[in-house]
């Protein structure tokens with residue numbers, strides 16, 4: 422066994438790397454153990470045939486996401502404003518609505534219905550306490566799914582579609598699979614529902630220049646050989662003054678403190694000795710993540726812009742039901758992206774791994790139905806299937822009813838020398854990059870406080 426390090430971090434996603442970076446800067450001796458052969462976790466930039474990078478994982482950052490914005494600035498990584506100069510499309514039952522800005526211009530009774538639903542959802546989010554999962558009101562809100570709430574409170578198909586697409590894009594699931602509390606707590610942290618879906622000043626305002634994976638790459642670079650790839654942790658033993666981490670084919674690692682930096686569902690496979698407290702173990706068992714496939718279609722130029730379109734579309738039919746323009750400004754090429762998954766597909770068989778060719782054909786047909794025949798002039802088609810990614814339970818948090826109001830404290834409560842990071846454990850921006858940065862920083866501060874205390878005692 423190697424020497425005892427101050428802190429071992431499990432997971433080289435954004436959160437774990439931020440923990441390690443902060444600890445190292447404070448003078449602690451750290452090691453990061455990552456199961457995959459790359460860093461970044463849910464941040465991954467894939468290259469097109471022409472060499473441009475597209476975000477196969479997380480992509481957008483918003484103006485309120487101060488933690489990730491500050492870190493990007495620290496590393497001198499720039500931002501690309503989301504293209505919004507034109508008309509968005511919404512298609513429901515064959516009827517097309519064209520609109521600018523965030524809120525679709527529906528028929529008056531549909532607008533009224535959507536406006537009222539958004540107002541009530543914002544009110545629920547505002548009534549939540551601090552932290553939002555505590556108190557009787559939160560417990561009551563956690564008894565219902567967003568879908569159950571929508572059945573009673575949303576009357577028109579158009580409003581339902583908009584809320585379904587917000588849920589698919591922000592949580593990777595259907596409204597029936599998501600607790601109303603999970604949804605409302607996220608809205609609470611995002612500063613309101615329109616901020617969550619907003620382009621000009623909301624959560625979709627910017628993308629990261631050069632691709633989102635640039636951030637974990639730069640963090641890993643600063644840590645050098647302290648990051649060990651292909652090093653899965655499958656066992657954690659807690660002793661009186663140290664912790665031992667074991668994994669297949671790797672020597673055990675001994676550390677004073679440990680930060681487990683991944684979502685609760687993914688780390689549920691780690692065996693603990695002694696066993697984890699029942700509350701934490703139950704949280705890991707019940708936690709869920711929404712998942713799907715992210716696809717990019719690459720063109721020589723963003724030709725839809727010439728027709729006054731932003732490339733953003735929502736439709737109630739087909740497989741590609743929500744699209745965005747993610748063209749890289751530096752090369753002049755055009756890129757459309759879409760998120761494919763069970764919550765937003767009318768043919769689940771198309772999502773099977775062996776249906777790749779049929780899936781691509783359907784995505785292109787769906788895009789052509791929205792934007793016209795120029796869709797077929799594509800140069801490249803790139804897909805990333807997150808349902809098949811090892812050491813990853815999914816893309817975004819989709820916590821069902823009765824989990825947050827009961828188990829939320831266990832997301833951050835240290836267990837002996839074990840601390841928890843990972844985006845899902847953040848009080849703000851949970852499930853997103855901003856939450857990953859905040860959680861990584863919080864866990865590093867907890868560890869530093871414990872190490873300082875120990876030094877004082879010795």
Ligand SMILES: Cc1cc2nc3c(=O)[nH]c(=O)nc-3n(C[C@H](O)[C@H](O)[C@H](O)COP(=O)(O)OP(=O)(O)OC[C@H]3O[C@@H](n4cnc5c(N)ncnc54)[C@H](O)[C@@H]3O)c2cc1C
Nearest residue numbers: 432434435436456462463479480481654816844852853854
């Ligand atoms: C398709 C998609 C779209 C998204 N869109 C956005 C977006 O637009 N904006 C946004 O802000 N966020 C978005 N997200 C979410 C964002 O990417 C994540 O919130 C963030 O990257 C999470 O970072 P993390 O470090 O907490 O977790 P992860 O990135 O999941 O990192 C955890 C790491 O731990 C490793 N690991 C797990 N178990 C073990 C083990 N036992 N031993 C060793 N290593 C282990 C994993 O391999 C992984 O590398 C998206 C994610 C996806 C997948």
